[in-house]
Amino acid sequence: MATGRSVLLGSIRGQWRQVAVAAVLFTGYQVGETLVPLVIGAVIDRGVATGDSRAIAGWLGVLLAVFVMLSYSYLYGARACRRSLVNAEHDLRMQLTRRVLDHQGGAETGRLPGSLTSIATSDAERISYVNGSVAHGISAVIGLLVAAVALLRISLPLGLLVLLGTPLLLLLIHKLGHPLQQRADAEQERAAHASGIAADLISGLRVLIGIGAQPAAVDRYRATSQESLQARLRATRANAWYDGSILIVNGIFLAVVALIGGRLAATGSISIGELIAAVGLAQFLVDPLHLLGVVNAEFAQGRASAGRVASVLAAAPAVGSGNAVLPTPLRGSLRIRGLTHDTLDGFDLDVEAGEILGVVASDPADSIALLRCLAREVEPGAGWVSLDGVKLTDLRPADVRAAILVANHGAALFEGTVRDNVTAAGSLDLERVLRSSSADEVADGLHAGLDTPITERGQTLSGGQRQRIALARAFAADRQILVLHEPTTAVDTVTEARIAAGIRSLRAGMTTVVVTTSPALLAAADRVAVVEAGAVAASGTHAELIRDHEAYRATVLA
Amino acid sequence: MTVTDHLEAPSRDILPVASARRTWAALGRLVRPHRALAFGALVLLIAATAVGLLVSPLLGHMVDLVVDGRGAGSMTLPAISLAVVAVGVGVLNALGTSTGSRLGEVLLSRLREAFVERAVELPLGQLERAGSGDLSSRITNDVNKIGEALRYAVPEFTRSSLMIALTLVGLGVLDWRFMLAAAVAVPLQVWTARWYVRRSMPLYAKHRTIIGDQQHQLLNTIGGAATVRALRITDDHERQVERRSRANAELGITEILLQTRFFNRLNLAEVISLTSVLLTGFWLVRVDAVSVGAATAAALYFHALLGPITSVLFLFDEVQMATVSLARLVGVVELDTSAPRPVAKAAGTPAAVTVKAVTHSYEPGHLVLRDVDLELAAGSRTALVGASGAGKTTLAKLVAGVHEPTEGSISITGADEALRQVVLITQEVHVFAGPLSDDLRLARPGASDEELVAALTKVGAVDWALALPDGLSTNVGEDGLQLTAAQAQQVALARLILIDPPVAILDEATAEAGSAGARILEQAAGAALEGRTALVVAHRLTQAATADQIVVLDHGCVVESGTHDALVSAGGRYSELWSAWSGTRT
Structure with a gap:
């Protein structure tokens, strides 16, 4: 079970060689930086003050050696450090991706795609910084020790003054800065709001134009922008005085050291x-003391991020898994008994192999509950679904999906061309698939036909275009059982009639369940089951039900 | 064609980017009203740096006092001076930085406001070609980039530059030969900086693309995880994420290789110039031109300069990146947009619409509408029916005044010409981020709560709206409560009621909700259209059946029109559709 701690330690352990190399080399760099003022002092003391050319040549040689050491230590140290960072970040991102895509699901529950993405990017990155913090932290501590030894060798009182004074100084700075910093962070957050508002207005721009609300929107944005400006100004003022006070405290400390040293x-x-x-x-x-402070802060951030990553990795699976094997050859019959989930209450239904079954529910919640059970997105509270006599819960979810494709109303389209999307899960005779789903018309209307790229997850296409591409994809996957959910809500009536005919011809011999209230699609089904109050209330052909069933007529034709 | 190929397709960047000259000119115009602020910031920062430069000579003076054998008591005065200098530096820096930041932030806010003002006036055609992605990336990423530069890189760059300039002067005051010695590595530094910027700029640009690609990919894969699993394409998606994430990691390595090489060369420059300053001191002390104290001050001056030199050279590219972002903002701000459309508040007397011999094409030779005649009687409801591509949406947009017809005319009579007469609602729903009441008030600024509630009641949304955690003040949209597609569309219809236009057009405004939601929406739409002249692009024939007039479009031509009963009994296209729909044909 992943915990924040184990995620954090795992990130360091996975890259420990690079981290160790970076720590050693950063130490070399720190020591070098410490030595530079010492060597400058020696050059002046032994060379400039005495006029001894051999001494100055010697000490300048030492200076050169120190520079070579610090420069190359940094060069290779920084490279090792970066390697440890990017590798750890990449590993975390892939772990998260695999967990989210796992067929048992459950990682997305209660999380928006945006926040999961931010966990896989920002949080993964922040955790990886801890690798750098470890290397920097070690080097800072050793750098401090070297400086301490050097100072104490020069003079015990002066050394003690500096060594005891510096931490006190940092503490003072921290105390000074804390309230300021806190206020600045709060203001910063308020300021960031403006950019979100602007992006939101821009993405709703077409709606604004449609209702002519641009001036109102601009007024609102200007007010937000000005508010944000005021917050930002307070934040920058606070920061400027914080920085200023650090300069003052440091400078006074330096004056004290100079006074005592001078005496x-x-x-x-x-x-x-x-x-x-x-x-x-x-x-x-x-x-180095400041560096330790930064390291401390990065650790705290890394811990928080690791907690978020761990909660995703350790998320409970949405459905279980079994060991049964798929029957071969697959006939494609479904039997549902006593299924209870959400609004479904003891739902019974048989779907014959090879039939086209329409399912109409007056309450959309019934449809969604049924679809989620068939898709193995949820574990039903009671009852079962069997596929050719094998219960779905006894199969691995991935195997269920090899036999049954539930094509949801809100199915996503992906980056790539129209063709990439249609053939993502299978490439049954493309021309037939496109014709049956009327996606051929979609392709004809796009500038590069099937090779037109889909961007912004299909948001640049109309709802009807998206639906037909998704339908073509479901057809092309060629599963023995296909469950379609409202595939034509955004499609015009003429095209819908074409699609209804397409389903009949393309899916001949295979099982198709169409969950819809569209009369055109229901008319094309062999049989229609009417769901009321969580259970099947009637069944028959579309024409029979229209004729005999008052509630059906109301649901479908209203 | 690979996936990355089309991501870099030029179609993404249709909006202009300003040239360097225009960008600087625009910046100049922005600064002009704030000249005093700019001047004040500069003076304060120069003063802060100059005062800071007193530290090294004071320390040098203390060394001289020791060399001259003055007693321990002589240290007090220079030490007190050091403390006074510290206070001066701190106060002047704080004042200078906050003044400078104020200038920067004020300019940035002016710029982003101007950007939004211009963006909402963009012609719809241009907007549709460019997509909203480019605009929104400019107002977020580019504004953020400039903001970050303004907050970190620019102040540091300014302070370091001033520090270098004034320190060189200080060195010159000690002895002009120190100044020469310090500058001995300048050619190497300049060459290194140019070498670095030439490589880092494209690398940054590439980084931005790669991060964007990775972000896209993750949103794609994670947002569509249920679909990915259902289609059993998890391995594909894992590979795609792996590829993007690897590319990001590899670029991280490439960057550090470049940066470390850059620092390595700067170290070389540092050791050369430091050696030369120390040797100069040695020589000048030997020839009695300066004291040991002066040589010490020169060395300390120069040692203190190593940080600022690195900062200036390292931050140079970040400052340059900010100017690239600036050019992208200015590019939009300086766009010539047509005169803003009249958008005054409407008055709700229904008006008649006459479409006369309208022919329209987006590209020459590709007719979308052919010779369309249409009469919308005041207060009547007309349904447009037809296949995709028949021209329904185009006709709706022409009547809404979004585009001008290529030929023919569209006239609206019976309403005040000066007022906004037509409102178009499409299936594209957007709930504006913020309180629900703010969203509704976009339609009628200054509307009372009672008016909002009345509008919501009319579209059947008042129950769920008042049941929201904070009622109408609940934050909705991005970052807030996510409304369902049907709720969002009810909000859109409520906006329509608040605007109260004489003519309303619904373009498949009820399509996205799914069938069950569609019924609720159709009732809402019916209520919203009451007392208005309405044109409805219908995707459910039940919507058409209740209309006063049905117009069937096919390939840009009107093929049938009349009432439901008339068309059903006429036995044409419409009656065919209707029988398929109503199940009377098997």
Whole structure:
């Protein structure tokens, strides 16, 4: 079972070699940065002040060596660090994708696609940062130790002053900054709102134009934008004063170090070079300590993200799985007994192999409950569905889907061409499929026919175009049992009549269930079952039911 | 054709991007009213940097005092001065940064408002060709990109640049030869920066595409997970995600290879110039041109400059990226749009519509409508029936005034010319993010709560609307409560009632809800159309059956028109459809 902790540790463990290399090399870089002011101090002390050319040449050589070390340590360290980051992020993203796509489902329950996507991108990225934080954290601690040793060797009192003073300084900065930072974050969030509002207006632009509400929309946006501006200005002002106060506190600390160091140098306790080195180190120490603060914050963020990732990975499956095998050859008969789920209450129905069965429910909730059970998206509360005598719950969900395709009303189209979409799950005689679903007309109307790309998940197509492409895809999948849910609601009446004929000719010999209230489709069915109050209330042909069944007439023709 | 090929299809970028010259000119116009603010920010930041530069000479002075053998007491004054300098630097920086940010944020808000003002005036044709994706990416991604640059890169870039400039002056004051020594690596630095920007800019652009592709793919796969499972194409989708995610990871590696090479070269430049400053100090002290303190100050000056130099060179590309985004915003802001359509509030007396000999084509030679004559009597309801591509939507758009007909005329009589007369509602539903009441008030700004409730009642939506967690103040749409397709369409019909136009057109406005929802919507539509002249593109024949007039379109021509009963008994196209629909034919 995945927990936040295990996700976080797994991300580090999976990349530990790269993380270790990065930690060692970042340490080399930190030490190098610490040494630079020390060596500058030595150059001035031993070379510039004495005028000794051999000494200055020697110390400049040392400076060069330090630069080479720090530069290459950083070069290879940063590369190892980045590798550990991107690999960990990629692994997490793939784990999440596999979990979401798992045939037992359940990962999407209660989560919007947008937030799952953001878990697979932002959260995965934030967790991977922890790898970098580990490497940076180790190097910062070692850098601090080296600086501490150097300072203490120069002078015990000065060293203690800097070593004890710096953490106190950071604490003070943190205390100063905390309320400011908090306020800034809150304001920032409010400010981000404006961009969301603008994007929303733009995506509803055609609606705005249709009702002529552009001026009202612009007025509203201007008000939001100005509000956001005020929030942003408060945030930037708070940030500016926070940064300013850090400068002040740091500067005063430096003045104290210089005062004490200067007095020690004036009394001859330390040399000029040591004074310069101490001042340099005092300025430098802030960096690794600050880094530790950042590492701490990144860890906290990483933990929160890991919790979100773990909750997806550990989500309970929506349906169970069995070990039975699909009967071969598949005949395609369905038997439903006592099915109880949501509004369905003891639902019984037989679907003969090879028939076209219309199902009409006056309450759409009944249709949806039935479809979800057939699609194995939910575990029914009671009762069962069997396929050629084998209960669906005894089969693996993936095997059920090899035999039964439930083509939902809201089925998604994917990026790719129209052809890619139609042939995604199978490529039964394409021309017949397109003709039967009237998707040939859709392709004819598009600029590049079947090769027209579908973008924005089909949102650039009309509802009727989307429905026909989805229908063609369901036909092309060529499953023994096809369950269609309201396949023609956005299709005009003429085309709908063509599609009804198409279903009959294309699906001849195979089982087709059409859940709909469309008379044109129901008229094409061999038999129609009428669902009322969660159970089948009547069955017969469309014409019979129209003639004899008052409620049916009301549902279908109203 | 691979999937990535068409993602980069040029059709995505139909909206213009401003040239560099126009962008700078537009920026200049934006800054002009805020000159004082810009000047103030600059002066404050220069002052902050200049005061900060006193630190190194003060430290150098302390070294000189030690060398001269002045006692420990002599340290007090320079130390106090250091503290005073620290306070000055902090205060001046805070003032300068907040003034500069204020300028930046004010300009950005002006720019984004101008953008939205212009975007809503775009001709519909242009909008449909470009898709809303480009516009919406500009108002979100590009505005964010500029905002981020404004908040992080630009202040840092400005401070670092000032720091470098003033430090060079400071070095010159110590001794002009220090300045020369510090600048010895400038050619290497300039060359490195140019080398870097040439490679990083395309890399950033590529990164943006790759992130976008990955985002698209994940939304696609995750949003359609139920469909992916149902179709048993999970392996396909896993492979696609894998490919996009791998590409993203590999680009991350490519970027760090470039960045580390860049820093490596800058390190070389640093060690060269630092050595040269130290050697210069050595020589100048030897020839007694400067004191050891001055040499110390020069070295410390220069050491403090290493950070800012790296910042300037490293941030250069981010600043440049922001100008690219700026050009994309200015490109839309500077568009010439036609005069805004009249959109005054309507008055609800029904008007008659006469369509006379209308022929229309979007592309020359490709007729969508041919010689259409149509009379919509005031207060009557007309249903348009026909196959896809028969021209129903085009006719609806022409009557709505979205397009001008190529030939023929459409006239509306009986209503005040100055008022908005026609409202078009399509199957494209959009619930605007925010409180439901705000959404409705887009249709009638200033409407009272009672008016909103009355409109909702009329379309049968008042029960669920008032049952929302916060009633009409409930946040709906993106980020808020998701309304069902039928509810969203009821909201659209409520907006129609609030606008109260004499003529209303519904283009399959009840199609998306599914059959069961469609019935509720048809009742709602009936109520919303009451007392108006209505043109309804019908997809359910029951909608047509109750209309005063049915018009059957085929291949752009009117083939039949009349009442339901007349057309059924005439035995033509309509009666054929009706018998298939009503089950009287098997």
